[in-house]
Amino acid sequence: MSKGILVLADHTKEVITDVSYEMLGIGRKLADSMNQPLYSLIIGDGAEKFASGFGIADKVFVVADKKIEIAIPELIVQILKKIVTENDISLILVAGTNISSGVGPLLAAKLDYRFIHFCKNLIYENGELMATSQLFGGKIFSETVLNDCKGIFSILPGSFPAEAGKASRFPEIIDIPHPDDGLKIKFKAFIEPEAGDVDVTKESILVSVGRGIGSSDNISIADELVEIIGGAVCASRPIIDQGWLPLSRQIGKSGMIVKPKLYMALGISGAPEHIEGMKDAELIIAVNKDSAAPIFNVAQYGICADIDDIVPMLIDKLKERK
Amino acid sequence: MNILIFIRMVADVVEELKIADDFKSLDIDWIRFRLSETDEHAVEQAILLKEKYGGMVTVIALDAPEVDDALYNALAKGADRAIKICGDWMNFRSPGIAKLFSNYIKDENLLVTQTLIMSGSQAIDDLEGELIYYMGENLNIPTCGIVTSVNYRSDFNLINVYKEFAGGLRGEFEINLPAIIGIQAAEKPPRYIPIAKIRAIMKTAKIEEIDIPDDHISAGKEVNRLLEPEVSGRATMLEGSPDEITAKLIEILSEKAII
Known part of the structure; x- marks a missing residue:
């Protein structure tokens, strides 16, 4: 024992x-x-x-x-x-x-x-x-x-x-004394993150896109939404790895930890690495085609639908209100 | 530089996953397989290194559903050799896979001064942890994971890598070759290869199929049970037509004083 x-x-x-x-x-x-x-x-x-x-x-x-x-x-x-x-x-x-x-x-x-x-x-x-x-x-x-x-x-x-x-x-x-290591790997320096055009950690509204957005062209739908409700567009890892948005917009384990008033997740499945970066948002609304997507376990409100069926209509209605 | 990339096929989580009747594995008749996402980045990074510094890229995989597609895809991207280790490896986890790969490297004397071994940093089914560290220990070579950038200095036979931490912070490390690294993301997005190019490579190139000696390597200890996650904090689902859903959404955003 x-x-x-x-x-x-x-x-x-x-x-x-x-x-x-x-x-x-x-x-x-x-x-x-x-x-x-x-x-x-x-x-x-x-x-x-x-x-x-x-x-x-x-x-x-x-x-x-x-x-x-x-x-x-x-x-x-x-x-x-x-x-x-x-x-x-x-x-x-x-x-x-x-x-x-x-x-x-x-x-x-x-x-x-x-x-x-x-x-x-x-x-x-x-x-x-x-x-x-x-x-x-x-x-x-x-x-x-x-x-x-x-x-x-x-x-x-x-x-x-x-x-x-x-x-x-x-x-x-x-x-305990530092061991006489003989390490095969040498640490050289820290590289601080480059300042992005937007500091996502300071935004109160974030519209976040994931793999479900389909293509880089479709990110414009998120841009259009933030033009109306304010805030900034950010993303989960696959979007950053594809080079569709800069690293400064990545939310999650390796990226930024955010606590906005609203986090709207579009086409994000909700892998643990992503959840780690946004779970403390005050209000999480998720849109995803997969009803079993783990993002629905952290969101307060969920919509099981295609982004294209929901977001453009939401944008139109918000425009009408203004 | 002599680059060896070890890749694995994993369940595609975009599709629905089904637990098999034994409650200990996934139902493989139900799931679709794809190349592990970080392995896809490892292949890309290897090709980028070859383009920059020259050398030879060999991609090695355990037999699995749809693995031939992944290997031909790597060849079409610019890999020089594709090797498939035949057998039934579906239940093997990281420590067992590492033993298989490490034994193959030792048996074929592939570990030379200028060897850089690469794999994805982590796979979504790595219950027993990252493959690269088990391989590094088996081969007694330096290991570094979560790498997003690699540069080779031939004058000193070493690599400079960037490793990701959190909040966008990275660390720069220097590693003498031979070494093993786990790629989290390649310096550029994995390149798209048109189907016509893959078909062409299938006619001209060949996947080398090999059998390896049965050294009584254990697949890994069994899990006791797989289960669907509990849905404790489940979201309130907004249902109805898109018109009804968007109307409810506006109501919520308005109530929360967001609009």
């Missing part, structure tokens, strides 16, 4: 991401029900100043070194492997973000643990651990039971309450 659960803190540019606290919250719950200690690991320059906010963990390992400018999976795994082995840890939670991507499979391969990706839920019951994952862009869920409760899990941001991972007490902090 294992002796602990470990949460790998996820942070970028000196900001701890919310999913770190989500993981600490579910980690604490699992640790209490499994009667095991909860550990956390924070790696990076300035890591020690984050540790005080991790009081929900019993012990926080800190690897702070100016040389660690950015966490490289290979480096994180070197450190994790040592801590996991020395403390007989059997359950590790990592964030399902681009920053922590790669840590899970690499550690799984090194430790011969099982890695379960895209986790939305973790339940400990009758001595077994069940992980629920979101696959196929959120259209199918899978349940995996681990009888030995041993594994590495990547947690999709927004799956658990972040508040449950915050505590006022001060944790025990253990400093």
Whole structure:
């Protein structure tokens, strides 16, 4: 039987991401029900100043070194492997973000643990651990039971309450020296996003287009709509990858996180990576031909129809009102 | 540069997905397969690198429904060789697929100083995580995922890559070859190839079909159950004719003081 659960803190540019606290919250719950200690690991320059906010963990390992400018999976795994082995840890939670991507499979391969990706839920019951994952862009869920409760899990941001991972007490902090790594990958520099013509994070109305828009010509329908109701046009990843709109308009995991008053999703299926960027909008209205599209699970209002049957008519009616 | 691209076919999520009677897999008679989206970008990035720096591009895939179309498409784009590993691999997940691909690379001595291995950063059914990291570990070579730009420096035999983080932030990394990278998006959108060109390539080029030794590689542990997502926060669906729907929409936008 294992002796602990470990949460790998996820942070970028000196900001701890919310999913770190989500993981600490579910980690604490699992640790209490499994009667095991909860550990956390924070790696990076300035890591020690984050540790005080991790009081929900019993012990926080800190690897702070100016040389660690950015966490490289290979480096994180070197450190994790040592801590996991020395403390007989059997359950590790990592964030399902681009920053922590790669840590899970690499550690799984090194430790011969099982890695379960895209986790939305973790339940400990009758001595077994069940992980629920979101696959196929959120259209199918899978349940995996681990009888030995041993594994590495990547947690999709927004799956658990972040508040449950915050505590006022001060944790025990253990400093760990920066390993003499011999890394095969060298970090050179950060490249800040180019300022776009529009800052989508500051718009109160966003009309967002996805693959269902069909072609680049059809984006004009969204342009026309924002001309009337205000705001800006943005998009999900496939539209940006096609070069139909600039990177500064991308909403989601790799793009911008937005919280507008209105988010109108046209032809967006609602893959978890996109939902992550817009789920906190005050009002979400989705138009999609597929009644099973996951976007309808986060939208307040949904329309199962062709964009061409709805949006031009909406534009005409809005024009008539003016 | 010697570029090897490993591609996989996945269920097309634009279509409806149906869970098979065993509740552990998808009903493959029902679903349509397509090349994994990030793999499509990996093929494009490989062709862009070949156009810029020269070299040889080999595309390798496990046998799967409609995989021949994807391989011929890659050849039509400019790949030099297309290889299909024959067999039934439908239940294989990342760790098992990585073993198959890595063993193939080792057996064929494909890992030389100037080898760059590429694949999509992630597939939509990667329950056990990204293929590239398992392959990197098997082959003991540096690995980097979520890449959106690659430049090769032949004088130092290394690549410079841009890796995506969040909010448009990227990081630049330097990696010595041989290495494996996962492409999130190519520097340019995947090029469109007219059907006539694909038909022409089907007449002149050939997909090399190979069998690989059965090394008792495990497909991966079973999932216990697949299920449709719960629809807890389901949207209120606006129904009726387009005229009725748009009228309701205007009412909602007006109520919320948006218009």
